Structure formats: structure tokens, C-alpha cells
Amino acid sequence: MIGWDTNVLRRREDRLENLLVFVLVLTFLAAAPLLAWWAGTAGYRSDVRAREWERTHVFRVDAVLVEDATGTDGPTGGPTAAPQAARATWTAPDGSSRSGIVQTEATARAGARVAVWVDDAGRLHVPPGRHSPVSQAILLAVAAVMGLVGVLAVAHRTGRGLLDRRRDRAWAREWAEVGPRWSRDPRWR
Structure with missing residues (x-):
């Protein structure tokens, strides 16, 4: 299932790719809630501080x-x-x-x-924001999770590309060994 089976047709690169996917999924499942909580909380606190500043200075x-x-x-x-x-x-x-x-x-x-x-000095200022700090926190949490998905997708694509290159080289080596034998066999002509 994760690449730890004993199927002789599965190459080491196939097992490594399955392990890579498993690690990336576990990383997402562990990091996404923590990252969303951190980003949402930071956004909420920042927005509340900005609103408090506006309430006292605008x-x-x-x-x-x-x-x-x-x-x-x-x-x-x-x-x-x-x-x-x-x-x-x-x-x-x-x-x-x-x-x-x-x-x-x-x-x-x-x-x-x-x-x-x-503002305090009498300079023109934009009106205070009307959005909810909760909606701001939710947007930041979603953006953080989407950023994590992007980073993990790039990691998967990079790892898979490296493994595909190794598989292609192995396939070329094996074909170089088997190809000449097949071309001499009259049944394959």
C-alpha cells in the first residue's frame, strides 16, 4: 500500500515515490490545522489591534x-x-x-x-474598515493552507521528476541489455 510490499515488479523508485506521497500527506494533515490556526489567530489579533488604533486615532x-x-x-x-x-x-x-x-x-x-x-493631527484618513476580524482571520487561514498545498505540490512534483529521471535511466540501461538479444531472435523480426 505505501510501498512496503514485496512485489518484485515494483522498483525501488516506485516504493520511494509512494513513501514520498505518504510523507507529504502526513505533513499536510499535521501542518494544515496548525498553520491555519496560527495564521487565523495572527490575522485576527492584527485586525483587532488596527481597529482599536482607528477607534482611538481616527x-x-x-x-x-x-x-x-x-x-x-x-x-x-x-x-x-x-x-x-x-x-x-x-x-x-x-x-x-x-x-x-x-x-x-x-x-x-x-x-x-x-x-x-x-487622524489625530487632522490629516484626511480613509474611513475605518467595515469588514469583520473573523472574516479576515478565515481568509488568512485559507490562504495559509493553500500556500502549504502549493509548497507540498511543488515538493511532490520535484521528487517525482527526480524519480522519473532515475526510472528513465534504468529503463534505458535495461533496454540496452535486452534489446540486442530480441533483435537477434527471428521470432521478433
Whole structure:
């Protein structure tokens, strides 16, 4: 079954290939759960830390547009539905006044209020992530297991390639020995 039988037709390379497959399957069965647990746990903890940092260092503030949104005309001459950019001002968490370009609706006019996210220093920041840390952990665990499968598949392909080369050389040696005897026998002509 694993290559340890006494079949005389099985070569040493065949037994080695079966042993290689057996070892690779055992490696997968032992390593996959541990690797998935480690990657999932690390991803979960990292995502929770990032969310905690965002909760204490990223704030939602209202910005006031100081100009109309650019690109208010669509292909038909009417307003577009795509977000547009406009210059705005806002108050940073430390009380200082800041300004910059923000994303807003295409129909927004000067004086309109737009919600933006800023960091401790009042610089614009992307909104906090809305994905679940659990889903992030599951994705990382699956990716880690798929990476393990890839590494083991490459190991199997490499080992099998080396064994195939040895089998081909053995076949050529044996054919060189048997071939001339068969070619002299009139029954094989």
C-alpha cells in the first residue's frame, strides 16, 4: 500500500515515490490545522489591534465645502452620480483649522457639509474598515493552507521528476541489455 510490499515488479523508485506521497500527506494533515490556526489567530489579533488604533486615532468630522464640486456635468449635460472632488475646511481634533480636497457628491455646492475622517493631527484618513476580524482571520487561514498545498505540490512534483529521471535511466540501461538479444531472435523480426 505505501510501498512496503514485496512485489518484485515494483522498483525501488516506485516504493520511494509512494513513501514520498505518504510523507507529504502526513505533513499536510499535521501542518494544515496548525498553520491555519496560527495564521487565523495572527490575522485576527492584527485586525483587532488596527481597529482599536482607528477607534482611538481616527475621527469623523464635518468639513465645509469652500467651492462647488468639480465635474458637475455628465455626458448628457446633467449632473454625474460619481463622487467628485472639492476644496473644504474642517476642524482637527486638536482644535486647529485644516483644509484640503475631499470627495463629495457631484451636485455639492460651496457651504455644504460633508463628513470626512481625519487622524489625530487632522490629516484626511480613509474611513475605518467595515469588514469583520473573523472574516479576515478565515481568509488568512485559507490562504495559509493553500500556500502549504502549493509548497507540498511543488515538493511532490520535484521528487517525482527526480524519480522519473532515475526510472528513465534504468529503463534505458535495461533496454540496452535486452534489446540486442530480441533483435537477434527471428521470432521478433
